[in-house]
Amino acid sequence: MPMKIGTEPFFERVDHSLHDDFMRQAMVSAQDSLRNRKLAATTEDESLLDWELWRNAGEEIRRHTLENLDYYLEQLSEHYAARGGHVFFASTAEEANQYIQETIQKKQAKRVVKAKSMVTEEIGLNEALEDIGCHVLESDLAEYILQIDDHDRPSHIVVPSLHKNKEQIRDAFKEKRGYSASEKPEELAAFARKDLREAFLKAEVGITGCNFAVADSGTIALVTNEGNANMVATLPDTLITVMGMERIVPSWEELDVLVTLLCRSAVGQKLTTYVTGLTPDLEADSIDSPKDYHLVIVDGGRSKALGTEFQSVLHCIRCAACVNVCPVYRHIGGQAYGSIYQGPIGAVLSPILGGYEEYGELPYASSLCAACTEACPVKIPLHELLIKHRQRYVAGGGHPKVSEKLSMKAFGMGASSPLLFKMAREVVPTMLAPFTQDDRIEQGPGPMKLWTKIRDFPAPSRTNFRKWFADHTQKMGDDL
Amino acid sequence: MKVSLFVTCLSEMFYPHVAKDMTEVLERLNCEIEFPAGQICCGQPAFNSGYLQDAKKAAKQMIEAFEAAEYVVTPSGSCAAMFKEYPSMFEETDIIWRKKAEGLANKTYELCQFIVNVLGVEDLGASFPAKATYHTSCHMIRLLGETEAPFKLLSHVKGLELVPLPNNHDCCGFGGTFSVKMAPISEQMVDEKIKHVEETGAHVLIGSDNGCLMNIQGRITRQGKQVKVVHIAEILNHQEEGGILHANENRNGALL
Numbered sequence: 001m002p003m004k005i006g007t008e009p010f011f012e013r014v015d016h017s018l019h020d021d022f023m024r025q026a027m028v029s030a031q032d033s034l035r036n037r038k039l040a041a042t043t044e045d046e047s048l049l050d051w052e053l054w055r056n057a058g059e060e061i062r063r064h065t066l067e068n069l070d071y072y073l074e075q076l077s078e079h080y081a082a083r084g085g086h087v088f089f090a091s092t093a094e095e096a097n098q099y100i101q102e103t104i105q106k107k108q109a110k111r112v113v114k115a116k117s118m119v120t121e122e123i124g125l126n127e128a129l130e131d132i133g134c135h136v137l138e139s140d141l142a143e144y145i146l147q148i149d150d151h152d153r154p155s156h157i158v159v160p161s162l163h164k165n166k167e168q169i170r171d172a173f174k175e176k177r178g179y180s181a182s183e184k185p186e187e188l189a190a191f192a193r194k195d196l197r198e199a200f201l202k203a204e205v206g207i208t209g210c211n212f213a214v215a216d217s218g219t220i221a222l223v224t225n226e227g228n229a230n231m232v233a234t235l236p237d238t239l240i241t242v243m244g245m246e247r248i249v250p251s252w253e254e255l256d257v258l259v260t261l262l263c264r265s266a267v268g269q270k271l272t273t274y275v276t277g278l279t280p281d282l283e284a285d286s287i288d289s290p291k292d293y294h295l296v297i298v299d300g301g302r303s304k305a306l307g308t309e310f311q312s313v314l315h316c317i318r319c320a321a322c323v324n325v326c327p328v329y330r331h332i333g334g335q336a337y338g339s340i341y342q343g344p345i346g347a348v349l350s351p352i353l354g355g356y357e358e359y360g361e362l363p364y365a366s367s368l369c370a371a372c373t374e375a376c377p378v379k380i381p382l383h384e385l386l387i388k389h390r391q392r393y394v395a396g397g398g399h400p401k402v403s404e405k406l407s408m409k410a411f412g413m414g415a416s417s418p419l420l421f422k423m424a425r426e427v428v429p430t431m432l433a434p435f436t437q438d439d440r441i442e443q444g445p446g447p448m449k450l451w452t453k454i455r456d457f458p459a460p461s462r463t464n465f466r467k468w469f470a471d472h473t474q475k476m477g478d479d480l
Numbered sequence: 481m482k483v484s485l486f487v488t489c490l491s492e493m494f495y496p497h498v499a500k501d502m503t504e505v506l507e508r509l510n511c512e513i514e515f516p517a518g519q520i521c522c523g524q525p526a527f528n529s530g531y532l533q534d535a536k537k538a539a540k541q542m543i544e545a546f547e548a549a550e551y552v553v554t555p556s557g558s559c560a561a562m563f564k565e566y567p568s569m570f571e572e573t574d575i576i577w578r579k580k581a582e583g584l585a586n587k588t589y590e591l592c593q594f595i596v597n598v599l600g601v602e603d604l605g606a607s608f609p610a611k612a613t614y615h616t617s618c619h620m621i622r623l624l625g626e627t628e629a630p631f632k633l634l635s636h637v638k639g640l641e642l643v644p645l646p647n648n649h650d651c652c653g654f655g656g657t658f659s660v661k662m663a664p665i666s667e668q669m670v671d672e673k674i675k676h677v678e679e680t681g682a683h684v685l686i687g688s689d690n691g692c693l694m695n696i697q698g699r700i701t702r703q704g705k706q707v708k709v710v711h712i713a714e715i716l717n718h719q720e721e722g723g724i725l726h727a728n729e730n731r732n733g734a735l736l
Binding site: 015327331373389393398400405418442451459475 | 485487489491492493494495496497499500503507513515517518520521523525526527528529530531532533534535536537538539541618619622623648649650651654655659660661662663664665667668669670671672673682694695697699701702720735
């Protein structure tokens with residue numbers, strides 16, 4: 001399935017989510033816990049000395065890399081190829097899928113195991129492989145759960161099955177896989193583990209994503225906790241790695257900084273259980289490494305951000321720290337965004353990759369509280385990018401309401417004319433008097449309706465501050 | 481010290497008592513106050529909605545209105561942050577306006593920030609006997625980076641028992657046009673905020689931004705709840721015993 005989730009319009013999705021009590025409770029407790037864990041491992045961890053310095057370093061590394069992306073991509077591809085790996089640059093999802101399909105078909109392979117990867121979700125790789133008769137199994141526990149439950153979609157980029165509880169998981173396992181034990185997480189995990197072990201041994205092709213690709217050594221770094229990615233990357237004879245073209249670091253030195261930022265920001269761990277470096281190594285006589293390596297580097301619309309005011313969105317290291325502090329995400333959850341990329345990063349990235357027709361509402365689904373910007377370990381100014389989207393949207397990129405355009409025009413006129421403002425101050429209290437009771441307005445006219453639908457509007461004051469100030473200053477002068 | 485008041489359009493339209501309280505507080509601190517008559521609105525509604533050209537009109541108006549000011553002080557972290565955004569609104573080639581905008585940005589302070597960081601005063605001799613909690617506005621803490629000044633000021637208010645607000649880092653759901661454009665989401669956000677306020681057992685909610693307060697109070701009165709919502713300027717200008725009863729004409733008027 002591609003990037004898009006669901007077919008309902010935005011507000012229907014939101015309404016649907018707001019009525020999902022379990023999901024909402026899950027989001028709130030997950031956010032509170034992830035946020036606190038992150039704070040403990042970042043700003044509150046004195047062993048780091050100063051988290052801000054780490055953020056600055058992260059930002060600098062990402063900026064430098066993106067500014068020299070062509071250079072580092074070439075370096076990466078040369079090193080990967082020099083070690084015997086195959087590199088394919090895909091400008092679109094289709095090209096990426098086609099290359100992977102052909103690679104697998106050439107081997108007449110049918111059994112594919114996958115590690116967690118957002119980019120393969122983005123390009124809809126699973127469907128493309130199922131189309132050519134492959135059996136594809138997700139091996140990350142959360143992705144495994146989603147796949148079993150009728151290909152449910154992720155609600156969080158790091159913890160994709162956040163919206164499901166253990167009872168729902170038990171029922172899905174029962175129905176689809178003949179599971180017969182309880183909803184205890186350890187029993188569920190043990191079942192998945194056994195299922196996955198068998199699949200790992202039979203699989204002909206392993207597919208991973210990529211947290212970071214190290215340009216000067218041609219290494220793919222995977223940051224994981226479950227260890228499944230290591231199985232995916234070692235047991236099958238063929239390893240295919242799919243990466244977004246921006247997921248690159250110059251060398252291991254920068255990798256060190258970014259892995260620190262990622263682990264601490266994503267899950268509040270100093271380091272995840274596994275940080276794995278995969279480099280093609282065909283000469284090794286070990287029996288547990290692949291015989292054939294492929295690296296698929298996907299543009300998929302990313303280059304549309306290059307060289308624009310949106311370039312810094314490509315600095316993202318997919319830690320979801322912004323998602324974990326977003327008060328909008330907190331209430332509507334991930335699936336309401338309609339994209340596999342949720343929260344603030346999703347609201348910035350999805351319209352770039354998928355356009356305003358599909359994702360035009362997302363930049364507006366933010367109160368611009370800037371919690372995202374504050375949380376981002378590589379200092380992407382997310383709330384500013386949301387405003388930039390809105391600017392593009394109203395300047396012809398999208399379809400702003402005519403009434404909104406007119407009212408903003410009127411606002412611009414009013415806010416630059418002292419005379420109009422004076423008139424407004426004098427006229428508005430009288431205009432709104434019929435709607436006012438006890439100094440508040442419960443049912444406002446016209447555009448105020450949207451406000452007063454859920455809250456009272458204050459009655460405009462009849463006190464003229466300017467007059468008071470003039471009298472007051474006069475009086476103070478007289479008193480001297 | 482010469483201070484130019486930027487009272488904000490919300491204060492002028494709805495909360496003139498906040499502007500008065502702010503004036504009196506600053507006067508007591510021996511500031512020489514003036515009110516530039518050309519001020520209207522910082523332009524944030526248009527800017528945050530993506531209407532840069534319309535916002536620019538507001539910005540130019542404000543830049544000129546405050547051109548002669550030495551210090552610009554405003555009872556809103558959000559509007560102060562908007563002033564600080566002005567330079568980015570002009571093209572780099574528009575040197576004159578950009579420079580003027582920078583001038584304004586550099587001399588603008590939120591009220592608490594100005595009192596604590598510029599005037600170096602924390603105890604204003606205010607008295608406000610009540611159990612209260614404080615809402616940290618997003619733009620004040622994140623865009624201005626001012627996290628301490630209001631707490632320093634409130635810690636010296638006699639009789640005020642300030643209790644921490646759980647999840648105070650979460651936005652109240654105002655967000656300007658967000659509050660109407662994304663009303664169903666905004667509603668959930670403000671409801672959670674009010675739930676946390678109620679958990680504290682406070683009778684008074686204090687804030688430093690009339691935007692947030694208008695949102696939270698509007699929802700509180702709609703739900704018939706009794707928590708009183710006041711701007712920090714009202715607390716700081718409250719010199720006598722009696723607390724909340726005298727606090728403010730408009731907001732309390734809505735409650736009584």
